[in-house]
Amino acid sequence: MTATDPRHPAPGSRAPVTPGSSTPRRAPLGGRQGPEGSVLLGTISRMVTVTVDGREVRVPEGATILEALKREGTPAQADTPTLCWAPNMKPINACRVCMVEVEGSRVLVPSCARKIEDGMEVRTDTEKVRHSRRMVLELLASSVDMSQAGADVQRWMEEYGVDAARYGEPAPPSDDRDRRHAGHHEPVDGTVAANVAQPVKVDNDLYVRDYSRCILCYKCVKACGTDAQFTFAISAAGRGFDIRIATEFNAELPDSACVYCGNCIGVCPTGALKSVREHELRENGDWHPEQESVTTTICSFCGVGCNLELHVQRGQIVNVTSPADHSVTHGHLCIKGRFGFQHVQNLADR
Numbered sequence: 075m076t077a078t079d080p081r082h083p084a085p086g087s088r089a090p091v092t093p094g095s096s097t098p099r100r101a102p103l104g105g106r107q108g109p110e111g112s113v114l115l116g117t118i119s120r121m122v123t124v125t126v127d128g129r130e131v132r133v134p135e136g137a138t139i140l141e142a143l144k145r146e147g148t149p150a151q152a153d154t155p156t157l158c159w160a161p162n163m164k165p166i167n168a169c170r171v172c173m174v175e176v177e178g179s180r181v182l183v184p185s186c187a188r189k190i191e192d193g194m195e196v197r198t199d200t201e202k203v204r205h206s207r208r209m210v211l212e213l214l215a216s217s218v219d220m221s222q223a224g225a226d227v228q229r230w231m232e233e234y235g236v237d238a239a240r241y242g243e244p245a246p247p248s249d250d251r252d253r254r255h256a257g258h259h260e261p262v263d264g265t266v267a268a269n270v271a272q273p274v275k276v277d278n279d280l281y282v283r284d285y286s287r288c289i290l291c292y293k294c295v296k297a298c299g300t301d302a303q304f305t306f307a308i309s310a311a312g313r314g315f316d317i318r319i320a321t322e323f324n325a326e327l328p329d330s331a332c333v334y335c336g337n338c339i340g341v342c343p344t345g346a347l348k349s350v351r352e353h354e355l356r357e358n359g360d361w362h363p364e365q366e367s368v369t370t371t372i373c374s375f376c377g378v379g380c381n382l383e384l385h386v387q388r389g390q391i392v393n394v395t396s397p398a399d400h401s402v403t404h405g406h407l408c409i410k411g412r413f414g415f416q417h418v419q420n421l422a423d424r
């Protein structure tokens with residue numbers, strides 16, 4: 075260290091004034107700190123008034139009903155179930171589990187996609203709403219393996235009284251879903267519950283596709299496409315109950331356009347897409363989420379500065395994610411950040 079090292083000024087000397095190194099000043103409400111101490115104003119929005127379950131709340135114009143519920147609602151209203159919605163994605167409006175009643179609307183409306191209007195009256199806890207949410211969750215649970223869905227989804231299924239068993243025994247797994255032709259329907263058996271059970275696709279070293287767990291929320295398609303990655307490696311194929319997520323011409327992943335960013339894994343709500351590491355640990359009975367700790371760090375592969383969340387179980391990194399609200403990644407990563415942790419894992423004990 076020398077006396078001129080700006081990181082270590084000599085005793086009594088003034089600390090150097092470099093952009094970004096001074097104590098940050100608090101940005102005013104609605105704004106954020108810009109370069110050189112300037113203030114960047116946030117978007118100025120008109121506030122509108124809506125009534126939620128009889129209580130008036132004020133939210134910025136342009137917000138969705140769900141955003142209003144999360145921002146101004148009671149804990150129960152903020153806990154509106156969602157499957158195809160994510161805070162870092164545009165509304166997809168596919169699963170219909172987030173439905174609410176709106177005064178004057180003939181049908182229930184999806185809260186994640188419907189924008190609020192001044193004077194709107196929203197009801198979130200009516201018999202009609204609860205029945206609709208239960209039916210959506212129940213039909214999904216009758217045809218899809220939801221056992222690895224997130225904790226919130228499990229809790230919602232419990233709270234809404236989902237009873238998937240009343241649709242009968244599950245039909246046997248199929249190995250021909252990927253070859254079914256759009257528009258060609260076999261008569262249904264009627265004695266067993268139709269489902270999407272099929273073998274897990276393990277065709278590369280990084281992640282598996284377990285479409286027995288796919289609820290067709292389209293999050294992976296959007297993350298691979300216009301919401302994050304712009305690779306468009308996957309899309310929906312088929313029609314009706316035969317619809318499934320597929321690569322072009324149903325190619326194996328190494329022969330597809332996939333760049334292995336894993337952003338589809340990051341948004342999948344049911345465990346249909348997961349890292350090979352997680353898949354193997356689960357298969358071997360070594361998956362211990364109750365012992366998992368998460369450490370946030372910065373990716374060291376390049377200078378972009380992506381925040382990484384290292385999910386660690388029993389001293390081993392088992393997954394890497396990024397916070398949805400991180401200004402650099404918005405929750406999305408590249409192949410290096412998502413999967414490039416083996417060099418850490420392989421270090422000798424220190």
Ligand code: SF4
Pocket residue numbers: 294297298303305306307308331332333334335336337338339
């Ligand atoms: S890993 Fe990335 S490129 Fe490949 S399918 Fe998923 S989102 Fe698309």
Ligand code: SF4
Pocket residue numbers: 287288289290291292293294295319338341342343344345346347
């Ligand atoms: S694989 Fe996952 S993210 Fe993609 S549609 Fe199915 S459930 Fe949704």
Ligand code: FES
Pocket residue numbers: 155156157158159166167168169170171172173184185186187
């Ligand atoms: S969460 Fe609203 S439609 Fe899926």
